[in-house]
Amino acid sequence: MTGRGAAVLLVAVATTASLIVSAPATNDDPALPPPAPAAAPAAPPPPPPTADEVAARIESVIVLIDAGHGWTGVAGTGVVLTADGSVLTNHHVVSGALDIRAVSPATGLIYDVDVLGYDRDRDIAVLGLGAAHDLPVATLADAPPAIGAPVTAFGNADGGGVVVAAPGTVVAHGRDVVVRDSGDGSRHRLTGMLQTDAAIRPGDSGGPLVDAYGAVVGINTAGAVGPDDAEGPGAAQSASETTPEAYAVPIADALAVVDQVRSGVSTDSVHVGxxxxxxxxxxxxxxxxxxxxxxxxxxxxxxxxxxxxxxxxxxxxxxxxxxxxxxxxxxxxxxxxxxxxxxxxxxxxxxxxxxxxxxxxxxxxxx
The missing domain is CATH 2.30.42.10 (PDZ domain)
Incomplete structure (x- = not known):
């Protein structure tokens, strides 16, 4: 036997003359290896942080985005990936923008923004914050959350300029959904989405969907008001809806776009530069x-x-x-x-x- 605290067996050897019982083996016997040490009990996982602790962490690793379109603008959110200012957001947040600014809700610092690359099909854009350095960066999840797991969406809800949390749970993986852009009315299909019942609102687009420990599991992208008349990515729920319906790009899919942008090579769907x-x-x-x-x-x-x-x-x-x-x-x-x-x-x-x-x-x- 092996494992914890294994007992020493007594071995009986029969002879024609008598029954000889061997002595217990000891650690002093040079012919025997020492017993294996008992395995240490696995450490219990740390308790998840409180909702306030998660909110404080997330506030330091996101930016609130203002994408100017001449006389109008679009509010969104971004997730800080690197200390020098690489940021993830949605393509629809910056599409058509003539001037883009980002502000850190934690420090109040304002940054000029360059679009480093984007993927229209997956609705992901990679931004660069001008003159950024030593920024706190988001923790990214290694695996998608299980169905039923608690999650929280964070973002610039309704463009109010403050970070708002929308708690919920994971409803499904790999969902396909048709959304309508509230700006130009165009429709397109998003595939492989993470569905939750978090009540995201316009302005939450591009913000992080996080697990109970504050690790980013997805990028908030779309909220539905109905099967046929969704107001588009990041749209609010109608008053008649009893269960919010929201969709996020899984973080692994978003990072695949980041890797392509960093490669410096454009493809049919990913544009770089x-x-x-x-x-x-x-x-x-x-x-x-x-x-x-x-x-x-x-x-x-x-x-x-x-x-x-x-x-x-x-x-x-x-x-x-x-x-x-x-x-x-x-x-x-x-x-x-x-x-x-x-x-x-x-x-x-x-x-x-x-x-x-x-x-x-x-x-x-x-x-």
Whole structure:
């Protein structure tokens, strides 16, 4: 036998003459190894911190984001990943922003923000805080929480400029949900989400969802008001809802975007660095039941597309020689480019005539 406090066995050996009983083995017998030490009992896990202690920790490792869009702005939240100011937030928080600022709720320090990269499909953006140093950083969870585990969402609820906690529990893993952006009304599908019943509100987007110990398990992204009329990422619950419904990007998925951004290499979905500007707003053109390109809704004055002669109603059909059959195709091509790149655009006007132009991409806001 092995393990704790194993007893010494007495071994009986039978002979034809008599029964000889061996003496108990001792540690003094050089022929025998010493007994194994008893295993120490496992230390119990530390008790979880109080809700106030978790809130104090989280307040020091997040920033409140103000993304300016000219006369308007979008409030959001970010999670500090590195001492020199790398921050995680949602793509929809900074999409279209002309000026982005972040403030630490713990210190009151205000930072200019650069967008280092983003993934539209997973709704994740990586930011850099200008002149940041020696910042406290968030603790990240090693594994997703179990269904039913307690969690708390933290963020800049309703853009009030203070950190608000929304406790809840994990409802499901791997959920897919269609959300609508409250800014432009566009809809898109988020996949593999962590569902909770935390009552998140507008402004919580990009903030941390944490476990009972304050480790970040996800990035708060969307709250629903109904199956068909959700107000979009970070939307508040309607008064008629009895059980809040919220979704967060699992932290492992968010960190995969961070790793891609740090690699410095753009992919079809992850754009790294400043955003290139073509200067058109498009929708997928359809005809005969199939998509046939990216139809231009409008062209911004003074942009590369404007200077090249593209107009509303034109349909972009190729980008640098590669076919464009939809808005997604055009976005994928642009995600791999940078401001200053020279590209060739092919398009058809409303009469069906084909045109081609070479142009140089400008720098613009996050798309």
């Amino acid at each position: 400043p955003t290139p500007l073509l200067g058109i707003n498009v929708t997928t053109a359809r005809g005969g039941g199939t998509s046939r390109g990216a139809e231009i809704l409008w062209v911004s004055y003074g942009t590369p597309a404007y200077r090249a002669g593209l107009e509303s109603g034109d349909v972009v059909v190729a980008f640098d020689g590669s076919p464009v059959t939809s808005t997604a195709d055009l976005e994928d091509h642009l995600s791999r480019r940078a401001p200053g790149d020279r590209v060739r655009i092919d398009w058809r006007d409303e009469s069906g005539s084909l045109h081609t132009a070479d142009l140089v991409l400008d720098s613009g806001p996050v798309r």
